[in-house]
Amino acid sequence: MGLFSGQFSNVVEWDEFREDMIFWKWSNKEIKKGSKLIIRPGQDAIFMFNGRIEGIFKDDGDYDIESQIIPFLSTLKGFKFGFNSGMRAEVLFVNTKEFQIRWGTRAPINIPNPQLPGGLPIRGNGTLTFKVNDYVALIDKIAGVKQSYCVEDVKERIVAVLDQLLMKWITKEGKDIFNLMANAYDISKGIKTDLDMELINTGMTIMNFTIGSFNYPENIQKMIEKNASHSMVGDVNRYSQISMVDGMTSGNMKGGGAASDMASMMMGMQMANQMMNNINQNNQNTASAPSSGAKPNFCPNCGAKTGEGNFCSNCGAKLV
CATH class of the missing domain: 2.60.20 (Gamma-B Crystallin; domain 1)
Incomplete structure (x- = not known):
């Protein structure tokens, strides 16, 4: 034997x-x-x-x-x-391990927008993880007819429906399409739930779905960055002044020496006017500021000791 x-x-x-x-x-x-x-x-x-x-x-x-x-x-x-x-x-x-997939939109997703007749084309990317959790369903739907199954097979299935799910959750509840990362958590949560329903009958489940970034067309991205810089400066006039100073100091201002001198003079006049306005404003605030209300013990006019009244009993000067 x-x-x-x-x-x-x-x-x-x-x-x-x-x-x-x-x-x-x-x-x-x-x-x-x-x-x-x-x-x-x-x-x-x-x-x-x-x-x-x-x-x-x-x-x-x-x-x-x-x-x-x-x-x-x-x-x-x-x-x-x-x-x-x-x-x-x-x-x-x-x-039995968790598998990770890096996903990305196959083509730009045109998000409807009233200001853009053709919609706003947006791309997205990120990662997701999944694992096998139901052996009966896995055998019934996949393993019964396949010798093996790889991550790439699951990725193809997910990417096929991902663009539609992104469109669904980006447009849901009127989200700001120019600042989608602010709503990335809610969008990811919704997509994870829908993808889980897509895979559940194959015996697999989505463990996590994250959005790494949204990408806009170049001209739209420049507009977003410009609006962000304006909001950071707060005062558009001050932003213009800063831009002019940067142009002069960097030597990028066009028009030669005369143009630069003229711009410098105008800039100086604007800054002087601004300083005078600030001084006048401060003087007005000082003049209109209420007194502290404290009454002196002796009259500042004649030196006599003050009493209970608001006027000096000796010379009649106002004490408060």
């Missing part, structure tokens, strides 16, 4: 393992007497017979199929290995 065991010994393992592979099926082979099952970390092994799940094994390690696996299978507990026969079964190895 020692010769028999060596002759028919077999190893059931995921010998084509790839990090981007979601599952791989060990099939069309006969499990012989003395066969071993090897489960590596991050893998689950599912025994199937006639398309039906017989057992799921999740602990990594080496197992003797006859003594350690067969007794725990549902309908094959009474199976006995014969001298010239083995067991025809399939073993589905599943990668």
